Amino acid sequence: MQTKILSTSEYDISLAGKMIADGGLVAFPTETVYGLGANALDDEAVKSIYTAKGRPSDNPLIVHVSDKADIAPLVKEITPKAQALIDKFFPAPLTIILPKSEKIGKVVSGGLDTVAVRMPENETARRLIKASGCPVAAPSANTSGLPSPTKAKYVIDDMSGKIDAIIDGGDCAFGVESTVITLATETPTILRPGAVTREMIEAVIGRVDVARAVLEGMKNDEVAASPGMKYKHYAPKAKVVIVDANKKAYEDFVNARQDAFALCFEEDNITIPKVTFGRENDDLSQARELFDALRQLDEMGAKKVYARIPNATGVGMAVYNRLIRAAAFNIIDLKKPFFIGLTGQSGAGKGYVGKHLSALGFNVLDCDKFVKKIYDNNAELLQKLAAEFGNDILKGNTLDRKRLAEIAFSSKENTDKLNKIVHPEVIALCEKEAKPLAVLDAPQLFEAGAQSKCYKVISVVAPYDIRLKRIMERDKITKEQADARLNAQLDEEYYINHSDFVIYNNAEDVDIQIKKIMEEIL
Numbered sequence: 001m002q003t004k005i006l007s008t009s010e011y012d013i014s015l016a017g018k019m020i021a022d023g024g025l026v027a028f029p030t031e032t033v034y035g036l037g038a039n040a041l042d043d044e045a046v047k048s049i050y051t052a053k054g055r056p057s058d059n060p061l062i063v064h065v066s067d068k069a070d071i072a073p074l075v076k077e078i079t080p081k082a083q084a085l086i087d088k089f090f091p092a093p094l095t096i097i098l099p100k101s102e103k104i105g106k107v108v109s110g111g112l113d114t115v116a117v118r119m120p121e122n123e124t125a126r127r128l129i130k131a132s133g134c135p136v137a138a139p140s141a142n143t144s145g146l147p148s149p150t151k152a153k154y155v156i157d158d159m160s161g162k163i164d165a166i167i168d169g170g171d172c173a174f175g176v177e178s179t180v181i182t183l184a185t186e187t188p189t190i191l192r193p194g195a196v197t198r199e200m201i202e203a204v205i206g207r208v209d210v211a212r213a214v215l216e217g218m219k220n221d222e223v224a225a226s227p228g229m230k231y232k233h234y235a236p237k238a239k240v241v242i243v244d245a246n247k248k249a250y251e252d253f254v255n256a257r258q259d260a261f262a263l264c265f266e267e268d269n270i271t272i273p274k275v276t277f278g279r280e281n282d283d284l285s286q287a288r289e290l291f292d293a294l295r296q297l298d299e300m301g302a303k304k305v306y307a308r309i310p311n312a313t314g315v316g317m318a319v320y321n322r323l324i325r326a327a328a329f330n331i332i333d334l335k336k337p338f339f340i341g342l343t344g345q346s347g348a349g350k351g352y353v354g355k356h357l358s359a360l361g362f363n364v365l366d367c368d369k370f371v372k373k374i375y376d377n378n379a380e381l382l383q384k385l386a387a388e389f390g391n392d393i394l395k396g397n398t399l400d401r402k403r404l405a406e407i408a409f410s411s412k413e414n415t416d417k418l419n420k421i422v423h424p425e426v427i428a429l430c431e432k433e434a435k436p437l438a439v440l441d442a443p444q445l446f447e448a449g450a451q452s453k454c455y456k457v458i459s460v461v462a463p464y465d466i467r468l469k470r471i472m473e474r475d476k477i478t479k480e481q482a483d484a485r486l487n488a489q490l491d492e493e494y495y496i497n498h499s500d501f502v503i504y505n506n507a508e509d510v511d512i513q514i515k516k517i518m519e520e521i522l
């Protein structure tokens with residue numbers, strides 16, 4: 001099929017209206033995103049929308065009208081709350097769901113007994129609906145699963161050859177789809193946030209709920225309040241990960257990821273390839289540019305994208321709702337502890353893994369080295385140690401390390417006392433030195449309770465015999481000494497049960513294991 005590109009002229013609009021009246025498909029601009037329209041009362045025409053988009057048939061369409069008076073025949077009843085919303089907002093980027101009338105067929109309603117109605121604000125959209133002489137069923141004019149189109153060129157990319165015509169009405173003013181609210185439930189519930197915010201609606205009809213899936217996604221066994229919730233959405237080809245961080249932490253994090261793209265705000269200082277979506281404190285600009293940015297990333301061939309997190313209040317809720325779906329709910333939270341913990345028993349080969357991660361460009365913090373540093377110029381710490389172990393661990397203003405070791409390692413009780421003082425100092429120093437997603441190479445990670453500071457924990461394990469041999473050779477100790485040391489440590493099962501990832505360091509594919517784990521973490 002040859003897809004005609006039409007203008008917003010009187011002639012073209014009446015031509016497009018006739019196409020719809022005759023059962024054809026026409027894409028048209030709205031204030032939110034481009035829609036793909038057909039006669040809502042013509043089952044065959046509506047079916048062809050599902051085919052052109054590749055849309056699952058149980059996902060209902062919104063029925064668009066050009067006049068408030070055209071709503072009544074489509075629904076069972078216009079309830080007082082519905083009337084209040086229509087009076088206050090229509091025409092608007094707002095869709096209202098009500099029990100449907102007999103006029104609405106099964107195809108357009110996806111088999112539900114409700115119907116979604118909207119009167120768009122965009123004048124071209126209303127002129128087209130009027131010219132077609134019928135209510136117009138219209139989903140967003142993208143291939144199912146891709147970001148909704150906010151410019152005619154993206155409709156051409158997705159729909160060329162599949163539909164009768166595309167009306168080019170320039171860029172969409174708002175940029176994300178309408179707010180969808182159902183009034184068919186006891187408490188009105190927002191199923192999809194948009195330009196008309198919860199606060200604006202509550203000011204008119206009182207309490208409104210927001211469906212849980214709006215911000216968190218669907219649980220496996222959950223029934224979708226809106227069929228659209230359960231399908232993949234807005235996803236570019238690239239894998240998108242949202243980074244929950246302030247400006248500086250986000251910049252540091254992404255600027256260290258040379259192989260990725262940033263999806264950031266205009267004012268962010270980014271040194272890797274980037275696409276912006278608006279300004280930090282301007283949710284309207286974010287909404288306007290988000291889908292365009294996602295499509296641009298695909299055009300640039302991005303494979304991995306780190307997105308700056310938008311503020312999810314007001315219109316920002318709509319931006320966050322779309323972005324989190326584009327990211328398939330992947331978030332790295334840099335506000336939480338952001339170390340990757342690396343631990344394991346003596347001789348398991350943790351050192352090798354640490355070196356390998358260093359070579360891959362990670363900031364690896366070797367806690368054993370930091371233990372030696374914490375005593376320098378730290379009078380307060382030395383005082384604490386002296387109070388615990390006696391003044392002869394001091395040589396003037398400095399530490400007598402040998403003496404401290406003799407006393408502290410003379411009994412398990414003393415070792416525990418020393419650890420209690422030393423571990424927090426080491427962790428504090430690591431935190432000072434750490435770049436985002438630093439690797440905390442800590443033999444005593446669990447003993448120090450430092451796993452709570454870690455985003456993920458990797459343990460390295462190896463068979464007992466191998467560990468024994470390694471530490472005897474490395475530390476020039478006897479079998480008895482090596483046995484004693486290994487037996488004093490946590491057992492392998494503990495490491496396995498308390499870690500997110502385990503590296504088995506008796507295999508030949510250690511490098512591959514490391515690579516896989518890091519890819520998964522990032």
Ligand code: TXA
Nearest residue numbers: 032034035060061114115116139140177178226227228
């Ligand atoms: O801004 C918009 O609303 C755009 C423009 C073109 O008007 N349209 C749009 O349509 O975004 P679509 O089909 O891409 O999204 C409609 C959403 C879907 O998630 C669908 O599941 C939900 O609304 N929906 C439609 N009818 C429903 C109903 N009766 N009950 C529950 N959810 C419904």
Ligand code: MG
Nearest residue numbers: 139140141148
């Ligand atoms: Mg859509």
